[in-house]
Amino acid sequence: MAETLNILESARLEIKKACNLLKLNPACYDILKDPLRVMETSLPVKMDDGSTKVFKAYRSAHNWALGPCKGGVRFHENVSLDEVKALSMWMSLKAGLLNIPYGGGKGGICTDPSELSDREIENLSRAYIRSIYKYLGERIDIPAPDMNTNGKVMSYFLDEYEKLNGEKQDIGTFTGKPLVLGGSLGRNEATGFGVVVATKFACQKLDINLADAKIGIQGFGNVGSFSLKYLLDNGAKIQYLCIHDRKSPSGLSGLYSKEGFSYEQLSAYYQDHKTLVDFPNAVKISDTKFWSEKFDILIPAAIENSITSEIAKKIQVKLIVEGANGPITPEADEILKDNNVVIIPDILANSGGVLVSYYEWVQNQYGYYWDIKEVQEKQEKDMQTALKRVFETADKYQVSIREAAYITAIKRIDEAMQLRGWY
Ligand code: NAD
Numbered sequence: 001m002a003e004t005l006n007i008l009e010s011a012r013l014e015i016k017k018a019c020n021l022l023k024l025n026p027a028c029y030d031i032l033k034d035p036l037r038v039m040e041t042s043l044p045v046k047m048d049d050g051s052t053k054v055f056k057a058y059r060s061a062h063n064w065a066l067g068p069c070k071g072g073v074r075f076h077e078n079v080s081l082d083e084v085k086a087l088s089m090w091m092s093l094k095a096g097l098l099n100i101p102y103g104g105g106k107g108g109i110c111t112d113p114s115e116l117s118d119r120e121i122e123n124l125s126r127a128y129i130r131s132i133y134k135y136l137g138e139r140i141d142i143p144a145p146d147m148n149t150n151g152k153v154m155s156y157f158l159d160e161y162e163k164l165n166g167e168k169q170d171i172g173t174f175t176g177k178p179l180v181l182g183g184s185l186g187r188n189e190a191t192g193f194g195v196v197v198a199t200k201f202a203c204q205k206l207d208i209n210l211a212d213a214k215i216g217i218q219g220f221g222n223v224g225s226f227s228l229k230y231l232l233d234n235g236a237k238i239q240y241l242c243i244h245d246r247k248s249p250s251g252l253s254g255l256y257s258k259e260g261f262s263y264e265q266l267s268a269y270y271q272d273h274k275t276l277v278d279f280p281n282a283v284k285i286s287d288t289k290f291w292s293e294k295f296d297i298l299i300p301a302a303i304e305n306s307i308t309s310e311i312a313k314k315i316q317v318k319l320i321v322e323g324a325n326g327p328i329t330p331e332a333d334e335i336l337k338d339n340n341v342v343i344i345p346d347i348l349a350n351s352g353g354v355l356v357s358y359y360e361w362v363q364n365q366y367g368y369y370w371d372i373k374e375v376q377e378k379q380e381k382d383m384q385t386a387l388k389r390v391f392e393t394a395d396k397y398q399v400s401i402r403e404a405a406y407i408t409a410i411k412r413i414d415e416a417m418q419l420r421g422w423y
Helices: 007-021 026-032 081-098 118-135 151-164 190-206 222-233 263-273 287-292 309-314 330-338 352-366 372-397 401-419
Strands: 037-046 052-063 069-076 103-110 141-145 215-218 240-244 252-256 283-285 297-300 319-321 342-344
Touching: 007 026, 007 081, 007 330, 007 401, 026 052, 026 401, 037 081, 037 118, 052 069, 052 081, 052 118, 052 141, 069 081, 069 118, 069 151, 069 352, 081 103, 081 352, 081 372, 081 401, 103 118, 103 141, 118 151, 141 151, 141 352, 190 222, 190 297, 190 319, 190 342, 190 352, 190 372, 215 222, 222 263, 240 287, 252 287, 287 309, 309 330, 330 342, 342 401, 352 372, 372 401
Parallel strands: 069 103, 069 141, 215 240, 215 297, 297 319, 319 342
Antiparallel strands: 037 052, 052 103, 240 252, 252 283
């Protein structure tokens, strides 16, 4: 059977399964299987050499029954319409799971930003906002960072948006902003922090002692690096990393450190070199060896479809916590389920990003800002509530944690759509 590598198909499969199990009105799936609005734009951008290059860009507003759409914008060479649609669906589900007043949104620009200068990135960011600003707003659709975008890109977005929007300071139109422009403490690290909240919760359920656990992490970007940091803060030791390596045929390599990695050393090296390929304080291993290790906990935190059925057959772990969106194909998911691997799905495990984005938006409305302790205490409490709700649903319906997460989220969106009279 051919592997399902189109994440829109994967997302629809899970949504359909949950709608059928809950015996919902067929209109619910018909609405959820596609975004309510999608924009596809072409962005002509002046390059440093005087030429003009045209970039494809997208913004998907999946569903606004629960509130304004919310979701990141990624800059990546593989961005496609289907990918953006699927990611926006998952954002609706994350908000549904967390009980926050948002629908799902997502955007992307098809580019490899490592080939662009800072000025070209600024021109591209501003062009993106010019093309879609009429459909953005604190109460309409609220972008945030995702792969290869950050607070600096959000600052260009905000500045361009305010110029076009009559200089109104609707700073809650974007989250993941730098602190000085109304960002929230704890937002940058929120997704990794949340991955660790989910990991600790699952460890308790599975009787895994974090301090003795053998742990592997794939990816050392925003999510991977902060997952590693907070795992170390909670007494864990991380000896295995899987990193992006353009020279390896699979695009990946493994790193092993007998004494365990230091967050400070890894991030200092990554900041200077933009890669960990030649990180000196580790032994290089193959990615095949990485995937075959007998981990207690595996955290894929890089890109979608990292774990295909071929890789799933090698995996011998107890717990997978999905830091990335869609890192496991549906076929691999079946194999892992048959092998009794417990999986905390992306829409639950990495929902800390949108949760703290919500806190940032709330703080922007108030003009009053919280300290990091308050942000992280709130995040831990809200995520634990969602985790408990999903584990209870899994027990009630006798389904996997992934299926339970979809059921929990879709129930809430379905109720809102019914109350609005959509069916
Ligand atoms: P990032 O750009 O900071 O890091 C991405 C990581 O993936 C890097 O380590 C990079 O080297 C690696 N990578 C890139 N291309 C790769 C390839 N072809 N093969 C293997 N590795 C590759 O991005 P991030 O923000 O850490 O996002 C990682 C994942 O987490 C994405 O799926 C993203 O959608 C998801 N996510 C991010 C957030 C957030 O707040 N940043 C929130 C929820 C979900």
